[in-house]
Amino acid sequence: MEKENQTNVSEFLLLGLSIWPGQEGLLFALFLCIYLVGLLGNMLILLTIGSNHHLHIPMYFLLANLSLVDICLPSATVPKMLLNIQTQTQSISYSSCLTQMYFCMMFANMDNFLLTVMAYDRYVAICHPLHYSTIMSQHLCASLVAVPWTVATLNPLLHTLMMARLHFCSDNVIHHFFCDINSLLPLSCSDTSLNQLMVLAVIGLIFVIPSGCILASYCLIVTAVMKIPSTQGKFKAFSTCGSHLALVILFYGAITGVYMSPSSNHPTKKDSAASVIFMVIAPALNPFIYSLRNNELKTALRKVLGQRKISQ
Numbered sequence: 659m660e661k662e663n664q665t666n667v668s669e670f671l672l673l674g675l676s677i678w679p680g681q682e683g684l685l686f687a688l689f690l691c692i693y694l695v696g697l698l699g700n701m702l703i704l705l706t707i708g709s710n711h712h713l714h715i716p717m718y719f720l721l722a723n724l725s726l727v728d729i730c731l732p733s734a735t736v737p738k739m740l741l742n743i744q745t746q747t748q749s750i751s752y753s754s755c756l757t758q759m760y761f762c763m764m765f766a767n768m769d770n771f772l773l774t775v776m777a778y779d780r781y782v783a784i785c786h787p788l789h790y791s792t793i794m795s796q797h798l799c800a801s802l803v804a805v806p807w808t809v810a811t812l813n814p815l816l817h818t819l820m821m822a823r824l825h826f827c828s829d830n831v832i833h834h835f836f837c838d839i840n841s842l843l844p845l846s847c848s849d850t851s852l853n854q855l856m857v858l859a860v861i862g863l864i865f866v867i868p869s870g871c872i873l874a875s876y877c878l879i880v881t882a883v884m885k886i887p888s889t890q891g892k893f894k895a896f897s898t899c900g901s902h903l904a905l906v907i908l909f910y911g912a913i914t915g916v917y918m919s920p921s922s923n924h925p926t927k928k929d930s931a932a933s934v935i936f937m938v939i940a941p942a943l944n945p946f947i948y949s950l951r952n953n954e955l956k957t958a959l960r961k962v963l964g965q966r967k968i969s970q
């Protein structure tokens with residue numbers, strides 16, 4: 659049994675950024691910049707896709723959903739971090755910490771699911787181009803978005819409720835820049851074995867299976883592309899999935915760095931840097947990776963920006 663007289667902590671200290679001591683001003687400017695650029699870029703993508711009827715096809719619906727998630731994911735951590743740097747505090751209340759954990763997990767899960775669905779979309783587009791519109795119907799696309807949203811809402815709820823049962827007695831120092839489940843669990847003075855088991859199970863289900871699907875899609879895509887006789891044809895086929903592949907590598911590279919490395923209880927500089935990449939930098943880069951490589955989107959973007967100028 660647990661001790662009877664334990665006092666629960668009412669707040670946690672986020673010490674993630676103190677691994678760069680004396681750099682607060684620089685970090686503040688850097689994170690604010692990346693956050694705003696990402697916000698602007700993703701909003702522009704949402705606006706462009708929303709206002710262009712010929713972009714109302716599954717590929718762009720998925721991209722719009724990804725942009726929405728990429729607005730929300732950094733919004734769960736960066737504003738609090740900026741506020742803490744600005745006010746020179748490190749504290750976050752118990753309830754804010756759990757809320758932050760919930761939303762980080764939700765949007766990170768969603769990012770991961772959308773990248774998987776987008777890989778499937780690219781697979782259908784490249785391997786079954788003639789049947790693309792029948793396979794990727796409006797109906798299937800809507801389910802491929804709705805099911806992930808449901809799982810991404812419920813799964814973190816389970817973890818958060820299980821976390822809420824735990825007691826936190828004295829140790830309230832989180833060696834991370836946000837309330838990450840892997841940094842919170844070791845602080846608890848209750849038995850966390852069930853929670854840890856759930857985290858492992860979820861890493862298995864929610865990260866290994868989707869990344870396996872992405873890998874399978876790309877194996878099929880590469881096989882199909884290799885069969886195209888002309889170099890130009892090969893290049894054209896690959897170029898439609900190049901942006902997606904760049905995002906996948908960025909996202910999974912960083913996730914692997916954070917969650918698969920053995921030292922996650924006490925994150926090193928490397929772990930913090932890796933989570934900064936997938937929580938903050940990757941979401942901000944997504945619109946640029948997509949719009950720089952996609953002529954259709956570039957044209958539409960130019961039209962949106964042009965219209966703005968004219969109407970002003």
Ligand SMILES: *[C@@H]1O[C@H](CO)[C@@H](O)[C@H](O)[C@H]1NC(C)=O
Binds near residue numbers: 719726803
């Ligand atoms: C997300 O995808 C669904 C399903 O295709 C689509 O109806 C919806 O408009 C998309 N959301 C955004 C924000 O574009």
